[in-house]
Amino acid sequence: MNAEAAPAATPGTRRPGGRTARTRAAVRDAVLTGLAEHGYPGITVEYVAEHSGVHKTTLYRRWGGLEGMVADALDMAGEDDWTPPDTGTLAGDLRALARHTVDSFADPVRAAAPTAFVAAAFQSAQAAEALRTFYTVRFSRCESIVDRAVARGEAAPDTDAGAVVRALSAPLFLRLFITREPVDEALADQTAAATHAAVGSGAYRRPAPTTA
Amino acid sequence: MNAEAAPAATPGTRRPGGRTARTRAAVRDAVLTGLAEHGYPGITVEYVAEHSGVHKTTLYRRWGGLEGMVADALDMAGEDDWTPPDTGTLAGDLRALARHTVDSFADPVRAAAPTAFVAAAFQSAQAAEALRTFYTVRFSRCESIVDRAVARGEAAPDTDAGAVVRALSAPLFLRLFITREPVDEALADQTAAATHAAVGSGAYRRPAPTTA
Numbered sequence: 561m562n563a564e565a566a567p568a569a570t571p572g573t574r575r576p577g578g579r580t581a582r583t584r585a586a587v588r589d590a591v592l593t594g595l596a597e598h599g600y601p602g603i604t605v606e607y608v609a610e611h612s613g614v615h616k617t618t619l620y621r622r623w624g625g626l627e628g629m630v631a632d633a634l635d636m637a638g639e640d641d642w643t644p645p646d647t648g649t650l651a652g653d654l655r656a657l658a659r660h661t662v663d664s665f666a667d668p669v670r671a672a673a674p675t676a677f678v679a680a681a682f683q684s685a686q687a688a689e690a691l692r693t694f695y696t697v698r699f700s701r702c703e704s705i706v707d708r709a710v711a712r713g714e715a716a717p718d719t720d721a722g723a724v725v726r727a728l729s730a731p732l733f734l735r736l737f738i739t740r741e742p743v744d745e746a747l748a749d750q751t752a753a754a755t756h757a758a759v760g761s762g763a764y765r766r767p768a769p770t771t772a
Numbered sequence: 773m774n775a776e777a778a779p780a781a782t783p784g785t786r787r788p789g790g791r792t793a794r795t796r797a798a799v800r801d802a803v804l805t806g807l808a809e810h811g812y813p814g815i816t817v818e819y820v821a822e823h824s825g826v827h828k829t830t831l832y833r834r835w836g837g838l839e840g841m842v843a844d845a846l847d848m849a850g851e852d853d854w855t856p857p858d859t860g861t862l863a864g865d866l867r868a869l870a871r872h873t874v875d876s877f878a879d880p881v882r883a884a885a886p887t888a889f890v891a892a893a894f895q896s897a898q899a900a901e902a903l904r905t906f907y908t909v910r911f912s913r914c915e916s917i918v919d920r921a922v923a924r925g926e927a928a929p930d931t932d933a934g935a936v937v938r939a940l941s942a943p944l945f946l947r948l949f950i951t952r953e954p955v956d957e958a959l960a961d962q963t964a965a966a967t968h969a970a971v972g973s974g975a976y977r978r979p980a981p982t983t984a
Contacts, residue, residue, distance in 0.1 A: 599895075681952070682887075688952055692953070699951075723966075727943050730943040730945070733942070737950060738945055738949060739903070739908070746979075758967070760969075760973070761973070
């Protein structure tokens, strides 16, 4: 998850119903602040009511409860207009994207809410589903890096773009969320170089369909 | 984390004090069962007392509380004699290790406790530290795969073995613990092939020290 997981208020309007975009954004902001301060499940509906100015009754009626608010905050994080870097080469794009991920988590304050989302997914099936959707969309956008590389002749047309962009992020996420080891620009560059070499070797080409 | 995260009772004797190995193993077994059934923080000291036959007062005195018991269960998981596969080639070892990880999580019952450990690390600093130690040791053992490849001339002597074994596991862990996408043998093989290609390309060679 990148810094864009907590974008400035650009409230989405996808949800049906009479809920105003402003209310939704206020609840989202309170959820992000609460997750950053208290984590999940430390945050409460009372906290969100107090910090959003939205009445508890309204929160329960519209979001069902805390799980629904956390999931909706994640949905909104995915509604930004973020696009991956476009440097003109596959090697450059992979390096810029990996560095961007490292930068996003360098500041503990900025990293707190995204980290809390990952934690919440272990406690709440609704949050887990929202997180899965968030990353499906985010990685899907990142695939444009591979698509452009294919167009430039830098990668085989049958390259598994989804696997490539996941392989790029995975060593960073492993250290950030599981082993809690440091990540830095050198690691970003190493991961990018490894992913680039693997693409060049054809390791990410999809297996040819077997003929009957 | 592999299936060996929950080995058969081979109680360690590292901890000081009069605690018997049998008591420690009983508490560990109760913690693993509780984590698998209820996750963290769903498990309680009462649960561990009931399932281990060890009195609550003893549990609090010896482990401080639930966090200490979870951390100790992780410590014990790291005290097994697991070693990584040794197939004779780097490509074979990487593939066997990746498949082993996939296999370990294929059965939801076997996967439950390791997953709960990862979840607990988000809630408990003590669990997080134990998890970090567990993986430091586990990845360190896996580095023998790279060491043997270097000895056979399959990898450069200055290959960053720790980065290689983390890169192999990371795409699997990303899907298991964060995006909750399926993992299978094809993914294991793809990840192994990519890691192997990246090693061969020199992407994991440590940068030469700069001379003054």
